[in-house]
Amino acid sequence: MISNRIGKKLGLIIVAVFLVVLVALGLALDVMFSNFYRTEMTTRVEELSKHMVAMASSPNTTTQEMIKDFAEFSEVSVFYVDGKENIVLHSGRHIPADRSFIQSEDVSSIISGSKVREEYTDDRGQRFFMIGMPVSHGDGPTEALYVLASSSHMESSLRNVRQLLVLAGLGAFLLALGITWLIAQILSRPLLQMQRATRKIAAGDLETRLDISSRDEVGSLAESINDLAAHLQRYRDSQQEFFANISHELRTPITYLEGYAKVLKNRLYETDEERDQYLGIIEQESLRLQRLVNDLFELAKMEEGRIELQPDLLEFEEIVEQAVHKIEWRAKQKGLELKLDCHGPLPRLRGDGLRMEQIVINLLDNAISYTEEGSIIVTVDTRESRLLFAVEDTGVGIPENELSLIFERFYRVEKSRSRKYGGTGLGLSIVKKLVELQGGEIYVISTPGTGSRFEVTFPFPSPAEETGGTPR
Numbered sequence: 001m002i003s004n005r006i007g008k009k010l011g012l013i014i015v016a017v018f019l020v021v022l023v024a025l026g027l028a029l030d031v032m033f034s035n036f037y038r039t040e041m042t043t044r045v046e047e048l049s050k051h052m053v054a055m056a057s058s059p060n061t062t063t064q065e066m067i068k069d070f071a072e073f074s075e076v077s078v079f080y081v082d083g084k085e086n087i088v089l090h091s092g093r094h095i096p097a098d099r100s101f102i103q104s105e106d107v108s109s110i111i112s113g114s115k116v117r118e119e120y121t122d123d124r125g126q127r128f129f130m131i132g133m134p135v136s137h138g139d140g141p142t143e144a145l146y147v148l149a150s151s152s153h154m155e156s157s158l159r160n161v162r163q164l165l166v167l168a169g170l171g172a173f174l175l176a177l178g179i180t181w182l183i184a185q186i187l188s189r190p191l192l193q194m195q196r197a198t199r200k201i202a203a204g205d206l207e208t209r210l211d212i213s214s215r216d217e218v219g220s221l222a223e224s225i226n227d228l229a230a231h232l233q234r235y236r237d238s239q240q241e242f243f244a245n246i247s248h249e250l251r252t253p254i255t256y257l258e259g260y261a262k263v264l265k266n267r268l269y270e271t272d273e274e275r276d277q278y279l280g281i282i283e284q285e286s287l288r289l290q291r292l293v294n295d296l297f298e299l300a301k302m303e304e305g306r307i308e309l310q311p312d313l314l315e316f317e318e319i320v321e322q323a324v325h326k327i328e329w330r331a332k333q334k335g336l337e338l339k340l341d342c343h344g345p346l347p348r349l350r351g352d353g354l355r356m357e358q359i360v361i362n363l364l365d366n367a368i369s370y371t372e373e374g375s376i377i378v379t380v381d382t383r384e385s386r387l388l389f390a391v392e393d394t395g396v397g398i399p400e401n402e403l404s405l406i407f408e409r410f411y412r413v414e415k416s417r418s419r420k421y422g423g424t425g426l427g428l429s430i431v432k433k434l435v436e437l438q439g440g441e442i443y444v445i446s447t448p449g450t451g452s453r454f455e456v457t458f459p460f461p462s463p464a465e466e467t468g469g470t471p472r
Contacts, residue, residue: 011184018176026165033161037154041129042117048074049131049147056080056135056145064089071147077128079146080135083111088143101130102146110134110144120148127151190218194225201225206233238408250292253285295426302433309352309437313461316349316356316387317342320380323360330368337375338364346380349387350461351438359434362427363391363454371395374451383457392453398446406444407432431456 048070055066064080068091071078080089085107101120110116116132128148134141190212200208206229212222260278262268269275301307324340331338349356367376374394381388398406407428435442435456446452 008184010187011180014180014183015177018173018180022169022173022176026169029165030162034158037158041149041151041154045076045129045131045147045149046117048076048149049133049145052078052147053133053135053145056143057137059137067091075149077148077150079148081107081144081146083107083142101128101148106132107144111141113141119151127155190214190222194222197225197229201229201232206236234405235408246292246296250289253289256285257282257289295430298430299426299433302430302437307437309355311350311352311438313348313350314353314356316389316458317344317346317380319353319356320360320378320389323357323364324378327361327364327368330365331376334368334371335373336368336371339375339377341377341379341381343379343381346382346387347460349458351458355434355438359431359456360389362431363456366427367391367393367395367452367454371451386457386459389456389458390453392451394451397448397450398444398452399448400446403444403446407442 052067052070055063055070067078067080067089071091078089078091079087079102081102082088085102085104087102100122101118106116110132111134113134115134116130118130120128120130122128128150130146130148132144132146135143135145137143190210193210193212197208197210208229209226210222212219214222260282263278264275264282269278298307320342321340324338328338364376364378371393372395376394377390377392379388379390379392381390432442435458438458440456440458442457443455444452445455
């Protein structure tokens, strides 16, 4: 069983991102609640201080008792300090153990009309919010009033909020963990399928296909793997068929050569005419064998990029006329009509003369091989500032689903009748490579049972190339 390492990696990445977000959000909420409670506490103490200062400024004789009662009711501590820093009054439930918060400079500052605000921690570790405000009795500030509120209620509330945040974060993390596992499984499943499929393909099981229909990049990758498997399967089948055909094509001429050579060596013929007949057979089979070897050699050179072209300015019409003249005897043997339709004069073309002739002969030879009756029309013309060379036959035609495959090496149409039509399936592959090496393009239009039309176009040379410049 293949370990789902990609799923684990995806899960770890998602969990790590979620943890970072969760921690950042928790810290932000903690700071927000802390600031909120501090602000509320400060505002409350300041409001209480203003009320007490107003009561302390009143000439009423019961002021101190009112301040004590108000402090007890509000759960704050009050320290009333005169100008000589003596504590005139102190009251409240949470009285600090020490009085170090009353500083001479603070008292002087308060009596001069300023306000003091700070957080104070006594020697027992209790924290207070403290505000010192001036008290006036008509002629300006003469005393200081300190109001202290314990932060224990605020800290208790913050602890509760933090516990709630931790519990909510833990629940969210567990929920995210489950969702992350599910997402990782969904995202990694097609990748694991592709991994298993590619291993099968690498092991030679080229019929393996992926059933992933998503319309995203994963679906495109799966489709590409299926296309690759189909191409490799087609290539393997074509190669196997090619080797089978090559074996047959080699075996036949070799058998003839060996057999008739023994006949001649042992003088098993009766007349000179019979001897010449055997010699003719040996010559034909030698030429057949030579052609097969030449095709293989040419294709190997082009596949390795070792073919060398010798470009020159050519009269393409003359090349076509010579090729037609060389091959017309084959057309006559099959009773076919070979027509040449040359719309000249045409501009000269830059290319390798021998390779151009090879292109023309291979296309004509292919047309004759797959045409039993009718005609073959060869056209030379111009099309959109390019040279057009076309070979149209009335042969067996090519099925539409095979049109894109006929230029592949080893591929042959009409496999069941390959011995009848002969050839090795290399001719059109050689033609396509020679056309492309010389800057041209090749197309095919065909209808089964009606015939095929092969069209080759080449660009005309620029003025600089016509005067000897480097071809494009």
